[in-house]
Amino acid sequence: MFDYSKLITGDMPGDKIQIGDSHIKRSDTVFPILLKKVKASGKTKIVISVYGGSGVGKSEIGSLLATRFRSNGYGAYVLSGDNYPYRIPAENDRERENRFRYGGLSAIAESDGFCSDWMDIVHDAWLSGADADPELAEKYEFMRDYQEAGKTALSAFLCTPEEIDFGLVNRIIKKFKHGEKQISLKRMGRAPEELYFESVDFSSTKILIIEWTHGNNSALEGVDFPVFLYSTPEQTLEHRISRARDKGVDSPFTSIVLEIEQQKLNEQAQTASITIGKDGELIV
Incomplete structure (x- = not known):
């Protein structure tokens, strides 16, 4: 039986993983498939991404896969993609909210029926954090337009090179594949x-595992085998609440973020090497 006591963990400062039966079950399903693909590739340096919605288990499964590769003679490293937004989490959350709010505000300001009194309602909603609440859109028609335009503006920013330093990650992957022994990695x-x-020794590393929501994004280059951990937005929200790493994880705005993220992830699913569901089932 595989020994889970000595795990290779990701490099996100302060991040903690909690291995559960679901993580083990999914890694047990995925690993033999990946091992076969790695052996068949004939490559000396392989990049695997483990991607999916926030809180779906990327860190845990990435760690399990890396540890199993090591036990099979492949040096492995887990790179946490959450180190690579341009902004620290709190600042990035504010930028997301700003994009949503400015997009919504601009749309209603340019509408034919614009009324200055709307601003009081919008500003009150900002103060209470309710401007993304669907109930407000049901009460005020202009808030429906506000929210729809806000979603469009947020989608244009979320998961894109405006938010994420894909260029830096791509250069890291390129250096790894070229066999550079020391590579500087970002910590955030x-x-x-x-x-x-921090300079990291990759001289004995054959498998680079990137655990990241954006692990199959079209802006990311050099990934050999993307592994998609599928979950619904509801399951993702449940994971985030149980993890309780940030405030407001169950807010209406967070629900919009998760909805947009999931839509983009589902669009990328067709290019995944492996797609696996929450209960360990392979999805074709």
Whole structure:
């Protein structure tokens, strides 16, 4: 039986993983398929991405896969993609909210029936954090337009090179595949002073596993085998609430973020090497 006591974990500062039966079941399903693909590739350096919605188990499954590769003679490293937004989490959350709000505000300001009194309602909603609440759109027709335009503006930012430094990750992948022994990797905690770089020894690493929501994004280059951990937005929200890593995880705005993320992930599913459901079932 495989020994799970000595795991290779990701490199996100302060991140903690909690291995459960679901993670083990999914890794047990995925690993033999990946091992076969790695052996058949004939490559000396392989990049695998483990991707899916927030809280779906990417960190845990990435760690399990890396550890199993090591036990089969393949040096492995787990790179956490959450180190690579341009902004620390709190600042990035604010930028997402700003994009949503400015997009919504601009749309209603340019509408034919614009009324200055709407601003009081919008500003009150900002203060209470309710401007993304569907109930407000049911009460005020202009807030429906506000929310739809806000979603469009947010979608144009979310998961894109405006939000994420894909260029840096691509250069890291390129250096790894070219066999560079020392590569500088980014570390980003939750405070500005927790942003730094660290030189990592890759001389004995054959498998680079990237655990990341954006692990199959079209802006990401050089991934050999993307593994999609499928979940519904409802399941993702449940994971986020149980993890309780950030405030407001169950807010209407967060629900919109998860909805947009999931839509983009589903669009990328057709190019995944492996897609696996929450209960460990392979999805074709």
